[in-house]
Amino acid sequence: MSVVPAARRMNGSGLTSERTRARMIERLRAEGIVEARVLAAMAAVPRHIFVDEALAHRAYEETALPIGAGQFISRPYAVARVLELLVAGREAGRVLEVGTGCGYQAAVLAQLAAEVYSIERIRELAERARANLRPLRLANLRLVYGDGANGLAAAAPFDSIVVAAAAPQVPQALLAQLAPGGRLVLPLASGRSAQRLALIERRRNGFVEKALDPVRFVPLKAGTR
Ligand code: SAH
Secondary structure (H helix, E strand, C coil), X not given: CCCCCHHHHHCCCHHHCHHHHHHHHHHHHHCCCCCHHHHHHHHHCCHHHHCCHHHHHHCCXXXXXXXXXXXXXXXXXXXXXXXXXXXXXXXXXEEEEXXXXXXXXXXXXXXXXXXXXXXXXXXXXXXXXXXXXXXXXXXXXXXXXXXXXXXXXXXXXXXXXEECCEECCCCHHHHHCEEEEEEEEEEEECCCCCEEEEEEEEECCEEEEEEEEECCCCECCCCCC
């Protein structure tokens, strides 16, 4: 990990500067992201402080990057698309994120939502995310180490749930912890490599599910390590 103080990395010039971030936002707009709140939130979060220093110069590229423990930070478009689905036409409210990873998407969510809980099953990543997020001082973000497939009963119900790892089926606990009118966005695996983003809404008379874009996420795994 980096030995450069986080504050200095955040003020970095060149490839990690505010201008580079602004170009990423323009690119997302060109790719079809229209939700202003999502673009503003992504413009506010320094993505390069969430990856290893050796990769920081690539942080704003349209690519996934390794974050340790065999996991990846999603490419910017994937983050923008998921969050746009979550907030379109509504407020995000109280949010649960399953799969903190490096903490980047959690930081973006914290700009958008009233309250965010983010849970990670790999201790090494949960600890690193905490260190990455510390300089941002996000008072409305809580990090939890645990198996997010069980949701987070202690803080339920949630207006929004977003899952950053793909499962063959929607975990029942997540449906149960979704508030009335709530929205769940997650990648669902169908077969060996195919995945689709699913948007699930809890209506008065049940759950409505929509299958959307083909995507590629790491698998949702059980237990902690
Ligand atoms: N949102 C993250 C993406 C990380 S990749 C970011 O911005 O970096 C998905 C993460 O989901 C990985 O860190 C993986 O360890 C985690 N994950 C997989 N299954 C999980 C589970 N059951 N509970 C919590 N986290 C899980």
